[in-house]
Amino acid sequence: DASGPHDTIVALTDRVPLLLFDELNERRLVYTAEQQPDGAHRVTIAKGAVQAPQKTRSLE
Template sequence: MILDNRGLEPPQPMIRTLAALDELAEGQTLTILNDRRPMFLFEQLDERGYLYLTEQQNDGSYRVTISRKAG
């Protein structure tokens, strides 16, 4: 699943991302696209037990792929 949060002002990208994670089925990943690096989201992901990979894109936006830790 891909969630495009570009063009939204904080805290909307984080709210949308956390809501999408609540709907994520076991084994699925969520990819988000953000205008800026989602620093406060990382804290939430760590607390909830998610793994994530962050990649800065050529246009300066960020792509974050999120999945649950195994076990």
């Protein structure tokens, strides 16, 4: 089924998704990234939300 313009997308990755962060920043999308207890990374992307471009990124 199709997603709406203000849905949330959650991605689970086994490492810090630096290339994804670059793409999200380029598109000025709002996202959060959290390292999980098992070492995985959970990235939550808010579709339809736009932010000002970020000049730096955290590698934590």
